[in-house]
Amino acid sequence: MHRGSVLLAATLAATMVCAAEHNEAVIRKQIQRLKESEVNGWRKVPWAASLLAARRASEREKRPLFLFTYCGNLETGRC
């Protein structure tokens, strides 16, 4: 009887560990999939560091400047 209880407890503990490990792999994959869903082509554009830096480069190169103004934070998607 005692041996049976110990065996049952060990089995339950192992099941909990397996469930946790399974969940971890699944959750990690779901988070990764969410992160990879980001559309981030815009990050590859060689944006100047600031408007003034862009104005200086524009004058130096004698070429037009593309300015996009927005509200919020483009980098965090809060815009």
Added chain:
Amino acid sequence: MRVSSLSDPRVMDLISTYFVPVLVSRDDYQRTPRSEDEKAELLRIDRECARRGLKGGSVCVFLLAANGDLLATQRVQQACKPENLLPLLQQLIAEQKLRPRSQEAIQASAAQPAAIAPSRDRKEVEGPFLHIWTRLDTGPNYGLGHDRVALSVAQCQAFLPPADAKPGTSWNIPEEITRPLFQYGYPPFPQWEAKDCKVQKGTLKATLAATSEDEARIQLEGEMLLKFPLGRPSEGYITARFVGLAREDRKKQTLTSLMLMSEQAEYVWYWQGKPQLRKMRIALELGP
């Protein structure tokens, strides 16, 4: 704009090759404030736009000549569609007979990729940080919201089990710990400010799943109800159920891993009194 025109390969190619491209946030949300000189230059551009009767606004594309004169503008409502922005760029390139920029020139003016700034809503600047990603899975694509929030010592400690806890022991993470984290679980919308969100429910139950001499593994499950209006006076609510895991370094008694993923998350807002439902995903993860 970020997930449409600015990520369209044709637009990216033209603005990278023929223009000096720059982005300017008008309110520096979650960013270091701009210099007074920069504000003055932006004001000059806005005033010239108004003086010449061009279509401007807070969210707008401005094309400037090398001497700073305004050449053309396009509001976001048009510019967010590549088929509107491309002809404007192509016309200017043709009119000015522009030649591609040299790689040296591009490299000289390009900024270093900046790390995502922690939210300025919080005072802590030291890590560890909790990253919060949100996405709408139905309706127009607004991309991914990604906030990075510093965790306090008290917030980290709340996820750790009591010293003498056995596997199966459960405890509740206090709502004063969870609320500031769940506050960022709102969808990426043109209305973006975290301060507009009110956490109405933020429960999180932790259960010690397994322990060893070195490590404790903790399972997490919880629920969130977040009020987030999409424009006023409409009401909007996010409901989500989370599952997750945390790990503790037993010797250092520190939180080494934390992951939470929404199992069911929905954003409901109201249009003319009728509920509009959008599925979404929310993830939280400890990271650098």
